[in-house]
Amino acid sequence: MALAIGVDIGGTKVAAGLVDEQGGIVASARRDTPSHDPARIEEIIADVVRELQASHEVEAVGIGAAGFVDAARSTVVFAPNLAWRDEPLRVNVEKRCGLPVVVENDANAAAWAEARFGAGRGQQYVVVLTVGTGLGGGLVTGGELYRGRQGIAAEFGHVTVEPGGRRCGCGGRGCWERYASGRALILEAQELATVSPAIAGRLLELAGGRPEAITGLHVTRAAQDGDEAALEAFRVIGTWLGQGMAALTAVLDPELFVLGGGVSAAGELLREPAERSLQERITARAYRQVPAVRLAEFGPEAGIVGAADLARRR
Amino acid sequence: MALAIGVDIGGTKVAAGLVDEQGGIVASARRDTPSHDPARIEEIIADVVRELQASHEVEAVGIGAAGFVDAARSTVVFAPNLAWRDEPLRVNVEKRCGLPVVVENDANAAAWAEARFGAGRGQQYVVVLTVGTGLGGGLVTGGELYRGRQGIAAEFGHVTVEPGGRRCGCGGRGCWERYASGRALILEAQELATVSPAIAGRLLELAGGRPEAITGLHVTRAAQDGDEAALEAFRVIGTWLGQGMAALTAVLDPELFVLGGGVSAAGELLREPAERSLQERITARAYRQVPAVRLAEFGPEAGIVGAADLARRR
Amino acid sequence: MALAIGVDIGGTKVAAGLVDEQGGIVASARRDTPSHDPARIEEIIADVVRELQASHEVEAVGIGAAGFVDAARSTVVFAPNLAWRDEPLRVNVEKRCGLPVVVENDANAAAWAEARFGAGRGQQYVVVLTVGTGLGGGLVTGGELYRGRQGIAAEFGHVTVEPGGRRCGCGGRGCWERYASGRALILEAQELATVSPAIAGRLLELAGGRPEAITGLHVTRAAQDGDEAALEAFRVIGTWLGQGMAALTAVLDPELFVLGGGVSAAGELLREPAERSLQERITARAYRQVPAVRLAEFGPEAGIVGAADLARRR
């Protein structure tokens, strides 16, 4: 049985897993990252690889990192959380481990796991939307991960959906993730609770009466309890998701959208308005099947599984 | 030398060409289409194929049609100009001609010609935008034509760029082609000439003083003569093109946009503001090369050349 | 019985009437204006006054002109149709006629007629909206015509209702008259007929099949015949009227809106959606009576009647 190791580098920890050919995690390991120094983190990676190699034969290592990875899946061009620029991660880790290494953007790796082993298994054209604090994702076309010319494809969060709209940290305005993300959900709920407290009773109760203290968990909990403002906040975010999904359908003609990320834990609260909005806005609906909209099956381990499998298929 | 025939079915004529491996047209033929009856048009196609076959050996026939073509490149699901539904064009023409046939959406065929032999030759990730009355195009990824799950990808004109904006014939609002197309250019120029006649002197002169009589050719001519309103109309359309191109870059990470279609005959009047707008709006600009923006090299014959080549590569 | 003369100066004619204290026109006169030269037009005004004076005793003359009139109701600061600047119309006409003269903006004069003798009689706070090619009107507060500091109040057409929206001849964008006027009605109907011809059958029939040939009369006629696109065009214009009326209600707290101008000849087709939109958007609706929305009772003679009455009350 061919095993591969997947490594997920976050801002504060390195998590790794030994992954089999069906996407199952056979063993796992984790380390804190006391520093953002590349050499130090490479040493930590080598260390977890050694640990997981101890009892199994491993054929390759896949590393997922938040940031831009070059087209050769070798160098981290920019990693915002680690302040890395042009870091030759593949070569450095290969030297330390003696195994073939593939580097991938973490959202791409997670999307690959969903498309291969999760909600998208068996499908060829899959768009995975990771609805977390922001909005990211990955794209599978013709059964392969789509990476684009430079390896910076599928930056969905920065598609403009509202010209002149909300400011974005990318320097633009009206980016999709400013309307369809966990942060947007919170903003919407805070606005509703501020201007219409009468329909936000449960939400305000959870937040101690202070709209500015509302968190994403409050919104999900309140929505589950039937709070009208919280339900409306999910409808608004879902509607924006559906609008963007309709645009992606016009461009990509996929068979499936998978909704992942922390906000997708709210399940139907998010999926149902997103699907409805997609159906309302999709073009040429009379001549096509509307893509399905499903919830992700993997949780945070998606990045590890996807990175390992991409390394195995290198 | 392997020759293939490309056929372009329009609403009023069938145009065909014998195309060589370098995308050159060796011979051509054309017929009026007195009827939209599929059997009649299939007979006309067989007739032009026979004419072009008479003096050369032909290996395959590619047919481009305006409308949706299925994923097997065989059936015309819907052709608005011909009022066709689920027409098995490939099988019917193969029977009549005795040659292998491939059916493709006409904008996809034209885009393929540009990507293979025109402004995009040698490149792997190319987006062709056909700026005519409306806005269409095609997509080449990894050096192959991208067709999506059902063969209905690259319907760029119906990407929403302005939520709640101008109505579109597709039933939606705010579609890209309502802001970036020949029709949008005319509307913009008419509005400018109506509300600000003082800056639209040349434009109004060409249109006999009547804003509602302004045509696309008037706008191009007036812009070439320095008319401020006409130049502004091109800037507006170009800016919207650039906005959508920035969104496509976030999703697809291409190396090149090619601007084709009738409006692209205006050259730099269209390309320059489109490129500028793309550069201003593109995300992650510090970490990527901005895709190039070039004018198409083929004219109306692109569809014939592309269809023939796609048939040869079937 | 105190009679006064009202004079309405248009771009191509001078129309005048002898008006009694109940707003009735006892006699009328009209002259073409072969020139825009102020002295020539003043002579024509004196001439019609003399004609109407011949058989009745007249106490004053009121003149309505399209343009800005100063706060002293004496000088035409700017008249776009006549190309006048700072024309001392009162003094010049008084010299020629020997009667007291009052000059007023024509929309103000017409609004005064409606508020005093027409749809607003007996009411103290009346907003008259003149929905013609553009959008103008007048304002009556506390039973008196409201003129503002410089005599340039009630320029309703240039209230911004859509920031960054349609260009306006005033140099701004998103002015109310670009969304709620006869011109806007036509644009809306043309757009609908272009993108959704299936619901615009009657409208297109009237316009000879050409969306760009649609006129305001076509839209009214088609709407009366039940054409869905024409009805939608009226709903859109009415909805924008209502939105602006809601804003004016927040500022002015009026008891009545009167809809006049050429488009108001469509009656309920315009009034009903305007009233509904006002009711939906009005603020503090739980604590106030929603202003009534009525159709004007006067036609084109409103300006003559209003100017005469304002002169009598000078």
Added chain:
Amino acid sequence: MALAIGVDIGGTKVAAGLVDEQGGIVASARRDTPSHDPARIEEIIADVVRELQASHEVEAVGIGAAGFVDAARSTVVFAPNLAWRDEPLRVNVEKRCGLPVVVENDANAAAWAEARFGAGRGQQYVVVLTVGTGLGGGLVTGGELYRGRQGIAAEFGHVTVEPGGRRCGCGGRGCWERYASGRALILEAQELATVSPAIAGRLLELAGGRPEAITGLHVTRAAQDGDEAALEAFRVIGTWLGQGMAALTAVLDPELFVLGGGVSAAGELLREPAERSLQERITARAYRQVPAVRLAEFGPEAGIVGAADLARRR
């Protein structure tokens, strides 16, 4: 010398002053309001009136209250902070005090003080905008307070400036106060500090590094220290103020706008961008004087001074 008493009823206190004919406060008094019961608050009002009457002769009492006051200036139709409905405040207080009483909306009272004795003295057409948590104000036309048909005029905060925009507690969307108020200033600054922390260094320092902890005082302080994000937040709010002022100018043709309320304490940081935006957007600018934009001269005592003067002029 004729003295009048002005009383300002807030949610937690009653503040009163003895006001002379020049708008000076000769003596003042204040009481906490332990309850929102109308009878209890009327007793407190009577009590402060007695205290201020002790040493001076008083001719009338003016009471300002947040809420809607009827056209007769007698009944509080609705007071949100006190949960009052149709409270006959004038009659009840007259019974207790034996003095003539006038009731007025508190923002109207404050606007009257500014127009009579403050930044607007000597002017006839004055719009006062109270930029506090929300946006309110008052309107003086022809030298008199404008009250409208039902006494609910000048509800500036709920003029729609952005159709479909931010939700408002009034149930609408896109109300002016959601874009031009203290709350809007904070939202804007929080957004900027979240998406562009690099230009919000001082602002984040004041807020302990937490965008959600930013207050209005932080924004003002940071702007005074040159923080680019805070300055931009003031520019945005000022620009929206100017847009609405341009709309009010088209309707009302005033000579002066006065900016009051808590946010106006920031002085030129607010006034300058508001004035610039008004100048850019005003219609018919070639034919009119642009209204002046001044900062209010009174602080929180404006309501007391205005209420007293309105009572004196009853």
